[in-house]
Amino acid sequence: MLALVGGDEFHSGNEQQDELLRDAAAGRPAYVVATATRDAPEMAVRTARRWFESLGLAVEELRLRTPGEARGSAAVEQARGAGLIYLCGGDPGRVVQVLRGSPAWDAIRDAWRGGCALAGSSAGAMALCRWTLVRRSFPGHTQRRPLDALGMVPGCALLPHYDTFGERWIPSAQEELGPDTLLIGVDERSAAVWSDGSWRALGPGAVTLVRGDERRRFASGQAIDGLPDPAPE
Numbered sequence: 001m002l003a004l005v006g007g008d009e010f011h012s013g014n015e016q017q018d019e020l021l022r023d024a025a026a027g028r029p030a031y032v033v034a035t036a037t038r039d040a041p042e043m044a045v046r047t048a049r050r051w052f053e054s055l056g057l058a059v060e061e062l063r064l065r066t067p068g069e070a071r072g073s074a075a076v077e078q079a080r081g082a083g084l085i086y087l088c089g090g091d092p093g094r095v096v097q098v099l100r101g102s103p104a105w106d107a108i109r110d111a112w113r114g115g116c117a118l119a120g121s122s123a124g125a126m127a128l129c130r131w132t133l134v135r136r137s138f139p140g141h142t143q144r145r146p147l148d149a150l151g152m153v154p155g156c157a158l159l160p161h162y163d164t165f166g167e168r169w170i171p172s173a174q175e176e177l178g179p180d181t182l183l184i185g186v187d188e189r190s191a192a193v194w195s196d197g198s199w200r201a202l203g204p205g206a207v208t209l210v211r212g213d214e215r216r217r218f219a220s221g222q223a224i225d226g227l228p229d230p231a232p233e
Contacts, residue, residue, distance in 0.1 A: 001117040002152065002194040002230050004128060006186030006205065007089055007161045009121035010051035013189035016202045016220070017119075020193065021084055022057040024117035028083025031062035035098045036090025036123040041065055044088050059086075062104075070102035079107035084117045087124025089160070093134040095127035096149050105150060109232045118152070122160040125186065128152040133159075133173055142168045145176050151233035156182040163187040163205055170210060183210040184227065192224055199224035 001024045003017050022030075032048040034041035045061045052059040062078055062085060064070050079085065085108055087095065099105040112118045118128070126132040130153065131146035142165075146157060157173060159166035162185035173183055186192060187205025201207040201218040209216045209226050218224045 001119075002112070002128070003117075003119035003191045004125040004153070004158060004184065004186055004193075005119060005121035005191040006125070006163075006166070006188050006203075007122035008188040009086075009088055010047045011189065013204050014051075014191075015055070017191040017193055018052070018055060020195070020202075021086070021117050021119055022052065022055050025057060025083035028116070029078065029081055030057055030059045030084040031078065031082055031086070032059050033062050033064050033085060033087045033124070034090075035064050036088060036092065036095045036127075038091050038094050044090070048086065048088060057084075059084075064098060064104050067098050067102065070098050070104040072104070075104045076107040079104060079111050082108075082111050082116045084119070085111065086118075087120040087127065089122030089124055092123035092126045092132040093147060095123055096132055096147055099127070100148070100150060109150075109152070112152075112232070119191075125160060126158045129156050129158050129184070130154050131157040131177065133157055133169060136172060136176075141165075142172065144169050144172045146173070152230050153184075154228050154231045156184055156228065159183055159185040159210070161188055162208060174212075179212045181211070182226075182228075184208075185210055190220070192227060194230055199227045
């Protein structure tokens, strides 16, 4: 299973996708990765623990806060035995900076290929696509530029918090990547979930595929047609 969550993770409203992730862990260790939460990783881990405990799953931190930790053998061994790894939100550039090309990311990717469930929310979900979108300049929250990301989902970039502010990123993303590049808009507390060989939308919001001037919206429970199969680099 692979889940791309639109943000506001570890709060009420995320039950639909997170219960599936809980079940997919199948009794194996479950981890949260707080790489993106540059300023408050401990708080993110505590929030994740409380949330998943309410769903009947014990979650610990897979500590990948720095490039050095991403090169360490301890994280690699933990990732290899995981049943669920969840990359939380925060700074999308930080996720790529720490994880891309690291032994820990190689282990996470290989664990997913071997049956570990993998999820990301907001910055974490952005990093799982071909490109992640970071600020083009400061200030300028809506102006975005692409960086090479972790490449789990090819040929696309993700617009998190699509129902609150992510839609405003479309013009700059299309300017940078080209109008025909696929953009995935995911509403908060909602997800595009890959399971059993297909994508579907889950949660209280929707998933919107954006290409050029076309917008295709998929409500909860609908199969998502047009989103590439995962093909990890």
